[in-house]
Amino acid sequence: MGIHVSQLTDLTTQCIRCGFCLESCPTFVLTGEETESPRGRIYLVRSAEEGQVQWQDAKPHLDKCLGCLACTTACPSGVKYGEILELARSKVGKSLPKKALLTGMTRPNLLRIQLKLGRLFPSKRIPALLSRLLSGQTPEVDKPQLPAKKSFPSLDESKLPPIRGEVFMLEGCAMRVLYPHVNEITRRMLRRVGFQVREIGQGCCGALHAHNGYLDEAKAMRSRLYSALSGDIPIIVNSAGCGSWLKDGDRSGWVFDASEFLLQEGLAEILAREGTGGLTRVTYHDACHLSHGQGIRSAPRELLKAIPGLELVELEESDMCCGSAGIYNIAQPKMARELLERKWKNIESTGATIVATGNPGCHAWIAQAAREHGQRVEVLHTLEVLERSFLRPRSTS
Amino acid sequence: MVSELGRILSPEQVLSGPGAQRAYDCDAYSVDRSKPMCIVLPESTEQVAAVVRWCAANLVPFTGRGAGTGLSGGALPALGGVVVSTKRMNQIVEIDIPNRCLKAQAGIANKRLSDAVKDQGLHFAPDPSSQSVSTLGGNIAENAGGPHTLKYGVTAQHILGVTMVDPEGEILELGGKVPGGPGFDFFSLIVGSEGTVGLVTEAWVKLTPLPTAVQTALIAFPTIRDATETVAEIIASGVIPAALEMMDRGILVALEAAFGLKYPEGTAALLLVECDSNLSAEPAGELVQREIETVAAICQAHNAIDISIAQDEAERQKLWHARKKGVGAMGRLAPSIVTHDGVIPRSKLPEMLDFVYEVAERHGVKVANLFHAGDGNLHPCFYFDDRDPKQVHAVIEAGEEIIRKCVSLGGSVTGEHGVGVEKQDLLPLMFTPDDLRLQAMAKQIFNQGNLCNPCKILPTEKSCVEHKKRWRGVAW
Known part of the structure; x- marks a missing residue:
């Protein structure tokens, strides 16, 4: 038997089964099951990739992974678990309801319409039918609500430092619809440390798609976003999932979480x-x-x-x-x-x-x-x- | 089988199917693999007993498993059957601070025991590098050691009593909160029996005061010999460090890749030395200071090129972090590793290390060493590609040669990782056929049907020989 090599195999062989990830993994801590641990999942992915088990045998366990990446913090071997998960998920076959859900969540207008339509249904939770299609379980998540509009007093220009630079701000899909005031606050914070946001129409970064295995779509979305945000100025992100995905891309050096940028620019002193x-x-x-x-x-x-x-x-x-x-x-x-x-x-x-x-x-x-x-x-x-x-x-x- | 066990427990406590069977076909010793029929996750001693009774009645072999971090295949289900996982038994049952002990279930991670009593100035001393994930039950099964074994002793010295399920499914209490007791000391037969005489489900463990003063030093040497010769001399000086660890060049490369740690130019080996004391604060500080100075002087006499002493707890943790995650970091160098485990008298370390490098070169395998030098407990780490059967066999052969050498130098085939399936065939190097027969009889007393973790420790019984061909060295 020769040595097979694939990108996925190479990524998984970084794992030497030391098990140091086990106690960091929420699903392992809750279930105690090796199949719900990073080590177990990596092993199943490698086994599936090399034909020792079927992808269908690995799928339920990949589905249960949160993608929280706590294992990568614990791992001494530098296993790129996030990449393994994204690649493996892209192989196990797509689920139509999941795809529809992602689309619905990552187009702000569509999301707004859904939230309005949602009010027509009496239940507090998301529709049971959707939940059953996706998980076969009863729903736990409350329907998101459109927020009441919040307004802020305008900033006192006389007390602000002079503007010393421009930045982009990622508005985010969920953030824009559910927490628009957080975007407004981000602008205000940036201004307080002397930065102005260059406002620009922008789409979804693709993070949710990537984390669920729709890698090609996700990368295309990220590229589109990058070209919208062209110009060598920092891209400020106030939502962790988006920031993490954008930092994996070509312009990673320009992407900052709002907290790290603001600290670095002196907000703590202010x-x-x-x-x-x-x-x-x-x-x-x-x-x-x-x-x-x-x-x-x-x-x-x-x-x-x-x-x-x-x-x-x-x-x-x-x-x-x-x-x-x-x-x-x-x-x-x-x-x-x-x-x-x-x-x-x-x-x-x-x-x-x-x-x-x-x-x-x-x-x-x-x-x-x-x-x-x-x-x-x-x-x-x-x-x-x-x-x-x-x-x-x-x-x- | 699955549905019957599902009735005894609950269906969601039984795992089966190709995915689960694959995931449980080996522990951290990945050279040998054998699939279980199914896996059960009991939540109490009674549930373990019910499963074992079912296995005994149906002549189904069963194997206990904690975190699966063992390094000799102790949790390998050699004859298939049922894997009994303790990972849903992870509670602390009782903490008794005045008597400095606690009782916990077998599936709890060792470090969680120490964390639970840290504020009271106590800890559970046995600290294998995997302590953040490896379980109490696993420590007991393997009689695990760790860096601090040198001063504080191995697991056996820290277990006061156990609750266990014997291979017929009967629940036994051995030892207890209070040391001593009349009659034969069956209890000391249990610790280190690698899960072959029953399944430990709960244990009373001894809690040890945390040191009141600690000094930790990392010393760089220009040659392996300089480092190994230093080890014996430190012990001979009368200082008993809490830990005395060695790491060679191969490990340094991995650590540099993993954590960006830098070491002085020309470093061939590092010693990590920790001195501690739990006397009341003032004299403890002086004592530890004197000890570390003695150590430093000996190192200097052996050409040390750099001696750095941790200035605070954060620096100390950083030094230890590198040591404890060193083997894990080896994943940066190759797809697979096998960590060997042998013991020799400390004075033979220089000769032994030369031999390790020579063997590795002769078999064309790569090796790195990080180990408990103070105990003479070697851990040559072979790193290789487990997809290449030639490399797998070279690793097995090189390992056996090293173990033979350990024995010929007056040492042992294992220090702390256990015999498992890895080293059964090497036991005759240390024991005569009569010795082995006697040990087999002792095992038989508990494990008559040989259903409880079969084909482990003792040189393979006839029934195992055929099976062994199936999994020995199959690797990938």
Whole structure:
């Protein structure tokens, strides 16, 4: 028997089965099943690629993977698990309902129409039929709601630094529709450190497609986006999943998560000087594609800690996936729910009144838990917390 | 089988089908592979007992498995049958701080035991490099060691009692929270029995105070010999370091690739030395300082080119991180590795290491070494492409040659990874046929039908020889 070589085989042979990833993997921690672990999945992918098992035998386990990339943080061998997963998912065959769902979520106008139509249905959750088509399980995700319009007082130009540069801001698909105010806040934060957003019509970056194995479509979307955002100026992203995918592309050097860019440009100093915290206790949830995907852990924390009077309490298992994971909570409701409840328990035990995070998926999912558990904790994008500290009048000192 | 076991447990506690069978066909020793019929994930001792009773009644072999990080194929289901995973038994049952012990289920990761009592200044001392994932049950089965074995002893010294299911499915309590007790010490037969005399489901473990003072140094040497000669001399000086680890050039290359760690130009080997004490704070600091200075002086006398001492806990963790993830980092060099495990008297280290390199070269395989030098516990790591049957066999042969040499130098075929399926054929190097027969009789007392983790440890029984051809060295 000769040595077969394929890109996927080569990627999987990086794994030497040491198992150091096991306890970092949320689905392994919950199930204890080797088939639901990174090592098991890599082994099944390699086995399928080389004909030792059928792709159909690997598929259910690839479907259950969150794509949270916690395993890549734990892996000493540098296995590129994200790439393995994307390539493997592109091989196991596509599901029509999933594709339709992705399309629906990544076209802002279509998403808005769906949300409006959604109001016609009495149920609180997404339609059971959709859920059954995708997962065979009853739905767990609440229908997203169009947000009430939020307005902000205009910035006092006299107190702002002069404009020293321009940046692009990725508006995002979900972000634009569900959390438009986070985009507005991002513009305001950038302005506070002296940057102006070059406004430009833009489409989807393709991250959701990529993470679900529609690699060709995803790459085409990313290229289209890159050509829309042409010019050598930074691209600022406030949604972790998109940032992680864009950083994998050709223009990776120009892509920054909003938190890392703002910290680097001196926002912490401005916060310390002008912000107020109102003595709140805040905790922080690491979005997977920010911590494991982009290695960004300290920047959002540094910014939060810079707010005078704010107490940042560490969240137990802060970088363990909440179960949202793109469309995972729609495609795998049961597992997603277990992870959400675990996350919620950890959040509650911090005693914080606010949990901050940097990704719309986590935001919506954890906010649902907050509603279900009596709304004692507010879920906010990290930048929203920062914005509040600027809006609250300084009472002391 | 699947539906009957599904009735005994619940259907979702039984895994079957080609995907699951593949995923459980080996542990971290991937040279040999054998598929189970199905896998069960019990949640309690009673459930384990029910599964084992079913296996015994139906003459189905069964093999226990924790995290599957074993390095000698201990969790390989050699005759197929049922894999009994402990991974849904991962709770701490009781913590008793005044008596410095805790009781936990077998499937919990070792490090979680230490994490649970860290705030009380205690820890569970046995710390194999895989401690963040390997299970308590696995530590007990293999009598695992780790870097700190040198001072704190192996797992056996830290287990007070176990709850286990014997191969007939009966639940036994051996030992307990209080040490001692009358009668034969069956309990010490259990620790290190590699899951062949029953399945441990819970254990009382001893908790050890965390050191009050620690100094950790990383020393670079220009030649392997300089490093190996230093090891014996450190121990001879009367200093007993908490850990005394060695890493050679091959490991440094992997670490550099994995973590961007840089080492002084001309480094052929590194020693990682940790001295600690848990005396009350003040004298502990002085004692440890004196010890590390003694170590540094010995290193200097052996041509050390660089001695760096961790200035704070963060730096110390960084040094350890590299050591503990060193083998994992080998994945950067080749698709597969086999980590060998042999023991020799420390004084023979220089001679032995020369031999390791010579053997590797002769068989045309690549080798790197990182190991517990203070114990004379070698871990030559062969890295190779498991898709090439020639390389697989060269690795097996080179490994056996190294183990033979260990024995001829007065050492042992294994230090801490166990015999499993990897080294059964090498046991006659250490034991006479009579010795082996006696050991087989001891195993028989518990494991009469030989259904409990069959074909492990003792040189292959007749019934296993044929089966062994099926999986020995199949690799990919």
